[in-house]
Amino acid sequence: MGDEIELDITNVAHGGVCVSRYGGRVVFVADTIPGERVLARVTEARKKSFVRASTVRVITASEHRREHVWAAASLDRDPAERAGGAEFGHIDLAEQRRLLASVITDSLRRMAGIEREVVVEAAPGDDECNGLGWRTRISLHTDAAGRVGPYAARTHTVVEVPDYPLAHHEVAMLTLGLPGTVRAGQTLDVIAPSASPPFVAVSEGSRGPQRGAARIRERVGSREFELSKTGFWQVHLAAPDVLTAAVQDAIDPALFDPAADNLDLYGGVGLLAAAVLDRFPGKTRITTVESDVLATECAADNLADSPGAYAQTGRVDRYLANYQRGATPAELARMRAATIILDPPRSGAGGEVCAALISLAPAQLVYVACDPVAFARDAATLTAGGYTLTGMRAFDLFPHTHHVEIVATLVRSDLLGSRSVSAE
Incomplete structure (x- = not known):
């Protein structure tokens, strides 16, 4: 040391x-x-x-x-005092994306035996502003000395910074009035929704922000989504639109059956279920499964205009296990015809969920991943269990960081010749 x-x-x-x-x-x-x-x-x-x-x-x-986009994270500061959250800020954007692509391709090659090149795509507007001003949510902390700021990289040490160049301008403006108004040990979530006023949520220590009935609104295309004030939402201001379009494009329409038992796993407040319903309007059936009760309640309201949409509270692994145990032959047939969207946490879906999906054998999976290693591990399981990776795109939705979003399509291998399936 x-x-x-x-x-x-x-x-x-x-x-x-x-x-x-x-x-x-x-x-x-x-x-x-x-x-x-x-x-x-x-x-x-x-x-x-x-x-x-x-x-x-x-x-x-x-x-x-390049000169670092955030002076507080640059080599001019001692490593112990460098702000975290912009670990690629010293690299030009095009090279950042090339490095992200190499991590994805290397992970797939090593863990899943899949040789596939990928180009990491920019979100609209990011190149024009050098990847700045995109964060609609940041978390700041206070320490015993009264300092307010982010943690230093890879630590829980609070560092003071003069600016937040990755933050949306409304978020950056709110941070200016925070010093002197908070107590030691607090966490401050500064949030600028697209269809509600910006605000600061204060929590004590490591307990996380308080949950409650209060809701905010986010706009995606012609839709508005309600979520709890501190509920999960994509951080990049363009990410919901980008992922909506990418998921819609990732679904093979020849394999989509609106009458099947289509699912949106880890469904949150219904963003990706809505993407499916808008891509295939009419009598499409889809159920969102989400463990967070408040998010499920919001999903039910957000999808209320679609009679075939349902919101189910529950852990994904338990939901799939219960489905397997109780499904009738007709339901199992509808599941084999299904399209399943899954957007798991950073740790991935995991072996138990992947095994259940392989057993239920839906026609196609659209996997939204925020961690290339976790995705590669799950892709290895799914392809060994009878699926083929037929499409994959990657998006730079976290400029100047190492994070990247992947949207991939996996089709049940026996369907690749027919390109059609029905629940009938």
């Missing part, structure tokens, strides 16, 4: 760090780019197989290095 070593950076790793080797050990290095030589300080050395380090000084710079 604390040693400073010179390193040659070879490639990028998942998690916003790059890779080097020193003394026979892998070193994961922050704030650098493949091809660079840097002086780095060891920040974690507890593992025998690898250590972590942060760049202190660039000796040989990459052609893709």
